[in-house]
Amino acid sequence: MAIEILFMQLPDFVNTIGKDLKKRYGERVHKLTLHGDFSCPNRDGTLAKGGCTFCNVAAFSDESQSQLTITEQLHLRADEVAHRSSKYLAYFQAYTSTYAEISLLSSLYEQAVSATNIVGICVGTRPDCVSDEVLNLLSSYLMRGYEVWLELGLQTANDKTLKRINRGHGFSEYENITRKARARGIKVCTHLILGLPNESDSDYQQTLRKVVDVGVDGLKLHPLHVVRGALMEKSWHANRLKTLSLEQYSQSAVRLIQQTPLDVVYHRTSATAKLTELIAPLWCEKRWPVQNRMCQIMATSGRQGSHLF
Known part of the structure; x- marks a missing residue:
């Protein structure tokens, strides 16, 4: 049994995006991460300054990329993964990728979908930064035959925690924007963080239940990690913050x-996260x-969908 587990991979237990895309497109489809030089209302003073307490986007994206055009970035990223894939999803990852005038968004997104292959x-953003105009723009790409994912950073469904992490x-x-997006046929991928202050398994499971009840097409799970420059760094150094072990x-x-x-x-x-930032x-x-480790656990206790609510 131990030998069998050693050679099992995540798609053997989980409905992964890679497996889903390969099934639908007949080959591997790779995400190419893009930097649209966006800001965030939680950093520029519109909502607050300093951002979410866990956030330092430099730990997750290459700021130097924003100096290149979207077309240049796509060519660069495609060259890096050409040996693995010939079809791609353009992924606007950094900061809040709907936080701009609709004309600018249209120009950036159009550059992305117009690139070869x-x-x-995929557009990463916040739930409070997606207007009807943005939804209509995204749905226009659906009507042209493109795959469209709206990635929403929720992190938790607990309003007390959301306030605590600013x-x-x-x-x-x-909930509002998810229902609107899915009504237009736009797929929603929700980001959730495990290990936020004062949260436990019961909070994570309540969040999942609420997200599934609203309706969701994709999920991203993240462990809370403390990075340099984030507000949580001070709490960590003061021993006021604990993080999860790999096993937890x-x-x-x-x-x-x-x-x-399923x-x-x-x-x-x-x-x-990069060790220089982590x-x-x-x-x-x-x-x-x-x-x-997750594969080992699922090999003995069940895969995705085996313990539904």
């Missing part, structure tokens, strides 16, 4: 995966140890 677009919105904003995270994430309906696609089951937990530097 792009089959769709998120700047509540669950109601997420793996067990909690697997329980959520097992409670997730038609929901997992875009990510964990996350990493303060804690240090296991977040590498991707494979946590994925391997």
Whole structure:
């Protein structure tokens, strides 16, 4: 049994985005991350200054990329993964990628979908920064045959926690925009963080239940990790903040995966940060140890959808 587990991978247990796209497009489809040089209302003073307490986007994206045009970025990223894929999703990842005038958004998104071998677009943003105009713009790409994903950073459905981490919105904003987007046929991928201050498995499971009840097409799970420059860094150094161990995270994430309906696609089951930016937990530097541990757990206790609510 141990030998069998060693060679099993995440798609053997989870409905991953990679497996889903390959099934529908007949080959591997790779996400190409883009930097649209967007800001965020929770950093520029519109809502607040300093951003969410966990956030330092420099730890997750290459700021130097924003100096290139979208077309240049796509060519660069495509060249990096050409040996693995020939079809791509253009992924606007950094900051709030709907936070701009609609004319600018239209120009940036159009550059992305017009590039060679792009089959769709993914847009990462906040639930309170998606207007009807933005939804109409995104749905226009659907009508042209492109894959469209709206990635919403919810993190948790607990309004008290959202306030504590200075998120700047509540669950109601997420619920409203999710229903609007899915009514237009736009797929919604929701980002959730495990390990936020004062939260436990019961909070994670309540969040998942509420997200599934509203309706969701994809999920991304992230362990809370402390990075340099984030407001949480001070709490960590003052011993006022604890992070999850690899084992704690793996067990909690697997329980959520097992409670997730099979038609929901997992875009990510964990996350990493560069060691130069990462303060804690240090296991977040590498991707494979946590994925391997999750596979081991699911091999003996059940895969996605095996323990539904």
